[in-house]
Amino acid sequence: MASTMPISQVTTPETPVPDAVRWTLGFVFLLVAAAASGLLVMKEMGVMGVALPGCGEQSACGDLANGFFGSVPGLGWPTSYLGFTYFVAMLVAWSACWPGVPGIMLLIGRLGALFSLGFIIIILVEWKLCPYCITAHVANFGFWITLECSRRREENSMPAFLTLVFSWIFVTALLAGGQAHANYLDGIQRQANEKQNIDEIVKATMAGGGVNPLEQAAGAAGDGGNAADESFAPAKKAVVDDPSAFAGRYVYGNPDAPVKIVMLSDYQCPDCKKFEDQVWKILDARDDVSLSVLHFPFNADCNPHVNRTMHGNACWAAKFAETAGILGGEEAFWKAHRLLFERKGRFTQQDFPLMVTNLGFDVRTFQTIMMGPAVEALVAEDVEIGGKLGVFFTPMIFVNGVQLKWYQLPVSLSKTVDNVANAIASGQDDGSLKAPPTKSIKYVQDWQDGMERQIPDTLNVARGVASDPHDIVLMADFTDPKTKALHERVEKLRGQYPGIRYHILAFPKNPDCNSNIAAGFREKFPSGCAGAKAVKAAGKLGGKDAYWGMVEFLMNSGENVTMPEILATADRLGLDNAEFVATMDSPEIDALIQTDVMRGKRWGLRSVPAIFVNGKHIPRWNIENENVVERVVKIAVTGEGD
Secondary structure, three states: OOOOOOHHHOOOOOOHHHHHHHHHHHHHHHHHHHHHHHHHHHHHHOHHHOOOOOOOOOOHHHHHHHOOOOEOOOOOOEHHHHHHHHHHHHHHHHHHHOOOEOHHHHHHHHHHHHHHHHHHHHHHHHOOOOHHHHHHHHHHHHHHHHHHOOOEOOOOOHHHHHHHHHHHHHHHHHHHHHHHHHHHHHHHHHHHHHHHHHHHHHHHHOOOOOOOHHHHHHHOOOOOOOOOOOOOOOOOOOOOOOHHHOOOOOEEOOOOOOEEEEEEEOOOOHHHHHHHHHHHHHHHHOOOEEEEEEEOOOOOOOOOOOOOOOOOOHHHHHHHHHHHHHHHHHHHHHHHHHHHHHOOOOOOOOOHHHHHHHHOOOHHHHHHHHOOHHHHHHHHHHHHHHHHHOOOOOOEEEEOOEEEOOOOOOOOHHHHHHHHHHHHHOOOOOOOOOOOOOHHHHHHHHHHHOOOOOOOOOOOOOEOOOOOOEEEEEEEOOOOHHHHHHHHHHHHHHHHOOOEEEEEEEOOOOOOOOOOOOOOHHHHOOOHHHHHHHHHHHHHHHHHHHHHHHHHHHHHHOOOOOHHHHHHHHHHOOOOHHHHHHHHOOHHHHHHHHHHHHHHHHOOOOOOOEEEEOOEEOOOOOOOOOOHHHHHHHHHHHOOOO
16 A cells, blocks of 8 residues: 655645746846837837837827936936846846845845836826836836845845846947947938038039029019018019129139139138138148138127127128238238138237238238228128128028038038039039029028928917918017017918918026026016916916917016916916916926927027928028018918919
8 A cells, every 4th residue: 555645744845936926027027128118229229210109209209208308417328228228137137146136136126116216207297108118117116016025135145236237238338339330320321411412502503504593493483472462572683693793802712713612701700710611621622612701790880680799809800801901912811811710800909910010011001991981891792792691690601602501401511512523523513603592582492491390299289280281380488579479470371371280389588497598688588487387387287278378478478477467367267376386386397398498409499489380490580571481381381482
């Protein structure tokens, strides 16, 4: 008979089973978190053209990536990179430390859970429900709970810690390599874009016979806009009838060189100095390029086309160069020209005598001519040409009469010269010059040539409906009178043309909430930050009607509006005052404003209000009697030429 063993003496492996279950759960949670964050990493790197559903530019995912918390301070890496490296490193370490959990792993897991909690709070406060972010952080919470329920290991925890550290270093190094490769591919794409833009310039120079293709596009329109609006000015002719006359008074290099560069510049302008250095490298290396310059000082003392003086010595610097030219001709002008750029356009009464003497001139004679009407007239002549061409910052650069839009498109002056010269040498281009368009044509063309941007409506408060085929977006300070004037023009256009969706993003002109704004603007726009918070809070609590009600109130109130007035308006709009104040002061509203501000900074906005039509920025819209906005909207909606 077989012997039997009492049931009480039968042993079963009770401990390993729950440990195995906990290890499996932890592994699954970490795998899910790593996969979700890994998809975001692939999206950021553009791996294999991955496009995540629900993670486009205007999505919650896109807003988080582009917002204040979307990148690691100092590194500039997307936050998703940090999460991915943590989850993968913890996954490796988790496999290494089973079945017991060392205390150091528990501590690191708790810190990771705290970070996830912080990001979940941000996601909920900003209401940016990114499915991949939420999945990663919820899975991390699951892993943390698994950690807390796991059996502790009392022995040495250093092996598990070192496994975690080395895994993190290894994954981070792989990501750094991947990012470097992505940057390399992005550089190739930028070069392709640059080549395309250079090719367009070359193509424009090949139009032949001194024809101005930009003017051709506008010449047939006649009134340059809506015929029903008598305020539209006729399209203007080119600055000069003969394109060969478009040049400065002095030419460096062979006057008959096939490639002719004309620069409108300011001796105190940093960008002018940068391109000036590039031009001289080109001139030193080639004999088929010439340079001439025109003066456009950003100083109201000699330039009526600028509304404020940015460069205090720019007028005197231009006069200095022209005086040298009068006394010493071509050679003296260029010597003075280069000297002035070396000095960044600055000189004092003490510097002046030595500078003149070094040029070989008598100081008294030089000073008499420099302060006389002849030199003043020469500078004024250049300034007037610049005004008609629509200069709004310098340098303005032309290659054979076609503008190099360095400030708007990724384009290289050196490569442009190479391509134009090669086209002429091969017979593809006859080398003829083009007459540049005047500002009435240029400003519309700048919009047409611009980069199209996706601009999200975070609070879903834009006027119009999502299906509207066209959109207008302002970036503005709600208390700025210029914003009100532009807003009224936009509303008039919305009444004239159906199908336009309209929105305003916050860009306060106050350094208290906008680090891009100089300190002096704090006194000019003291209510800018409060106004932005009030509009965002009204939209958050009361939707579209409350949003625009607050916008209209602020626009009608001007630069100085008090908090009691804002609260009274909120009350009139049906908002609870206590809730409204709390929302205004919440991190969510601050984050919404900072997201708008960072977007404007990333786009390189030089002034606000700024206006975008169908995602493209109009760089210069506030020009008296030009109706640039109206003409752009007409083209955008009807497709009719300017």
